[in-house]
Amino acid sequence: MQKTIILYLAFISSIFSAHTQEIAPPEYIKTIQFKGNSEFSGTPIIQLGTPLLITFDDINGDEADYYYKIRHCNFDWTPSILNKNEYLDGFDDIRINDYENSFNTLQTYSHYFLRIPNEDTKALKVSGNYIIEIYNEDEELVFSRKLIVYENTSTVKVYTKRSRDLDFINTKQSVQFEITPHNPPLRNPKKTVKTLVIQNNDIKNSISNLTPQFTIGNSLIYKYDQEASFWGSNEFLFFDNKEVRTSTVNIQKSDLEDIYHNYLYNDRVRAAKNYTRNPDINGGFVIRNLRANNHDIEADYVWMHFTLECYEPIGDGNIHIYGSFNNFKIDNSTLMKYNKNTGMYHNTSLFKQGFYNYKYILVLPDNTIDYGFISGNFDETENEYTVIAYYRAPGARYDRAIGKGTGNSSTITN
Known part of the structure; x- marks a missing residue:
């Protein structure tokens, strides 16, 4: 009996965990966009308190009803243990009321837009990783997208370097960075600080969980070569x-x-x-x-x-x-x-x-x-790199995203 209960709980946990990964939309859902202070390509990364607009098209054009839910996640995108009222001011599981039908087009579609904050969802209260889920009227998950919300409590400086390995000096780009908290030093950073390094906002092409190599004052220094290198690829x-x-x-x-x-x-x-x-x-x-x-x-x-x-x-x-x-x-x-x-x-x-x-x-x-x-892969290729710093203080219950930094390989150096 006890074994059956354990297996059941593991099964339920696996279902819930699966929902914290991105679910691709069906063929009739097109052109999903996130907009904050600007439009985002790939995974949206916004500062805590910044308004967010999510839009998508349903090419069935039948004015279907859609609902949204917001989930908070840990650094590794597993569900965090926070209760909803700890990370959300207001409510979710609300119908998306704002939509318009296409005008003067051969392909009919309904264009939906969800603004956060709104009269139901006042604000996201904490930083970290989020999953935005869109459901249909039968409570079936239609698609989901990742969202990263960061606090501006640390400065993250990012530099791009050519590989020090002569086999890759013309084909790879290495990302070096340093994290400096605005407040007191980050405690036990080798265990409490995690990082995510993303090329061109493609979270599928990212490097995670590098540990600081050393510190200078309050700054954590990351000067990896191959461990933090990306193929240069070519211009799109x-x-x-x-x-x-x-x-x-x-x-x-x-x-x-x-x-x-x-x-x-x-x-x-x-x-x-x-x-x-x-x-x-x-x-x-x-x-x-x-x-x-x-x-x-x-x-x-x-x-x-x-x-x-x-x-x-x-x-x-x-x-x-x-x-x-x-x-x-x-x-x-x-x-x-x-x-x-x-x-x-x-x-x-x-x-x-x-x-x-x-x-x-x-x-x-x-x-x-x-x-x-x-x-092809070229070290001269212009790529944008984003570094997100996460911190879970000893005894804390979730991973805060404490800073964001960007660097561009157009300024690559040896």
Whole structure:
């Protein structure tokens, strides 16, 4: 009997824990965006007390009812032990009342927007990791997204360096940083301080839990090389279909069927080519329609056709499109399929009008990602790095996010 109870509790715990991981949306939910003081690409990171706007489209266009819940998590995204009233001022599990239907578009959709704070949810009271969950009227989880809320109680300085390993000096970038608390020193930092280092706001491509190597005064110093290094990769490719009816610098033709179809020029493998500076927005996207007054509801959906010329053997791996347009998700919708007739890889995906960054990655059989197989890896590549410092004081019950720092590899040094 006791064994049965233990197994049951473990089962319930596993279900609850699973909900603290991001759940990808179904095909009819598109263009999930987070906005604070600016738009976020990838995982949103906001300062405690900053208003937050969450928007998404339902291309069923049937004005369905959606509800939201907010969960607080530990550093490792397991559920924290805080009660809801300890981290939330107000209530959640509330219907999202604000939505508009698309206007003057071929693809109908309902555009939902959730503001925090609102009349029900007054504020997030503590820093740390959060999961925002969206449910339908049958209380089924539709999708969830991670959110990091930090306090400005520490200064985090971030520097990018070329690798000290000569084998990687031209292909990797190392991230070094220091954390200085504004208040008294952080106690027992090797055990109480944790860090998260993210490249281009892609939390899937991050390094966690580095310990400080030494201290100078109150400052914790992290001067790792390989342990805190990332592949440089290459600048993201882009397309801009704010005008869907005509060809542009990246779109070779446009057709109208049920909705518009835009065909991109063929992309090629860049791994063996020299690095070329090509400014990007580090995988992000911006929704816009040249002929619209309100981009949120007047930007249309378009079938984008991608073609990649790749003659390198990929073995049992698969090539995917990659970017924050779908929160860096890898699934069948991003798969590039080989066409024997053309000898190229093709993909057709639905995008809302706008400016998008994307790149091609190789996903290996063990689900690891080779970011440079198609794009190449260059130490000159401009990447943005974000470092979040977490602290759980002795006896505390949750992990506070005590500071955020950013650095850019455009200022990389030896």
